[in-house]
Amino acid sequence: MPGAVVPGAVVPFGERLTDAVAARGRLCVGIDPHPGLLESWGLTDDATGLERFAMTCVEALAGEVAVLKPQVAFFEAHGSAGLAVLERTTAAAQQAGALVLADAKRGDIGSTMAAYARAWLADGAPLAADAVTLSPYLGVGALHPALELATSTGRGVFVLALTSNPEGALVQRAVGPDGRAVAQAVVDELGVRNAGAVPLGSAGIVVGATVGAHGLDLAALNGPVLAPGLGAQGASAVDLARVFSGVGHLVLPTTSRDVLRHGPDVAALRAAALAVRDEVAVALG
Numbered sequence: 001m002p003g004a005v006v007p008g009a010v011v012p013f014g015e016r017l018t019d020a021v022a023a024r025g026r027l028c029v030g031i032d033p034h035p036g037l038l039e040s041w042g043l044t045d046d047a048t049g050l051e052r053f054a055m056t057c058v059e060a061l062a063g064e065v066a067v068l069k070p071q072v073a074f075f076e077a078h079g080s081a082g083l084a085v086l087e088r089t090t091a092a093a094q095q096a097g098a099l100v101l102a103d104a105k106r107g108d109i110g111s112t113m114a115a116y117a118r119a120w121l122a123d124g125a126p127l128a129a130d131a132v133t134l135s136p137y138l139g140v141g142a143l144h145p146a147l148e149l150a151t152s153t154g155r156g157v158f159v160l161a162l163t164s165n166p167e168g169a170l171v172q173r174a175v176g177p178d179g180r181a182v183a184q185a186v187v188d189e190l191g192v193r194n195a196g197a198v199p200l201g202s203a204g205i206v207v208g209a210t211v212g213a214h215g216l217d218l219a220a221l222n223g224p225v226l227a228p229g230l231g232a233q234g235a236s237a238v239d240l241a242r243v244f245s246g247v248g249h250l251v252l253p254t255t256s257r258d259v260l261r262h263g264p265d266v267a268a269l270r271a272a273a274l275a276v277r278d279e280v281a282v283a284l285g
């Protein structure tokens with residue numbers, strides 16, 4: 001079960017991700033059960049439709065792509081039944097060999113952050129995934145409990161740095177008193193954490209493929225870069241190559257709607273994902 005964390009034999013997420021990308025290619029596909037997509041797949045907008053949607057994604061993709069990224073919000077929207085679907089989706093995807101990144105964007109302080117960390121990163125926690133997305137806007141230091149727990153359980157984190165949406169720039173490109181952009185400060189703090197890790201650290205960042213000229217220095221990050229924005233948000237594989245020139249080996253492109261619109265046919269979904277994977281491989285070299 002390559003996607004699972006084996007207690008007592010902790011293999012860091014950065015290493016597991018490197019192996020997964022080597023075996024399956026450089027792509028993450030999002031499982032985003034939008035109400036509109038449920039409808040276009042002929043499914044009901046309830047926990048039953050959600051489960052059918054998510055398990056179809058698992059059937060089509062979990063044996064092929066390196067990482068699946070359930071968007072937690074779409075599961076939470078269905079309450080406890082939706083979260084139960086998320087638990088089963090994560091288990092099924094890992095069973096089929098994919099790594100699972102829970103896109104939950106958690107971020108808080110002190111004991112609350114510690115509780116979020118336990119929810120997503122502790123061994124045996126019902127919702128635990130291989131990695132989780134975190135928001136640093138209460139301070140990167142406030143994420144410490146999650147970074148520590150991820151390290152001890154062999155899991156990973158992806159911290160928002162420069163997000164794919166245009167609204168993010170006002171906060172993320174703001175320049176601090178030391179002359180660095182906020183996003184660069186996030187990158188630098190995680191780079192310190194990843195220093196010396198081989199083949200790659202487990203503390204990743206999120207930088208959108210849509211961000212254009214960003215001026216971020218990623219040379220010392222030594223961690224994975226989740227790059228959303230491909231397809232439905234307008235970025236192409238060529239944009240990806242341009243935005244991540246020189247650091248393509250760190251990049252994990254992710255796309256959701258552009259693949260999911262090909263469902264519910266399993267073969268069509270899989271073919272769409274593999275086409276994106278191949279296009280990205282050519283562009284990133």
Ligand SMILES: O=c1ccn([C@@H]2O[C@H](COP(=O)(O)O)[C@@H](O)[C@H]2O)c(=O)[nH]1
Nearest residue numbers: 030071163164165228232233255256257
């Ligand atoms: O900067 C970010 C961070 C996260 N996302 C999430 O990724 C997917 C993108 O879906 P598409 O259908 O490929 O646009 C979605 O779950 C977002 O919440 C992001 O887009 N940008």
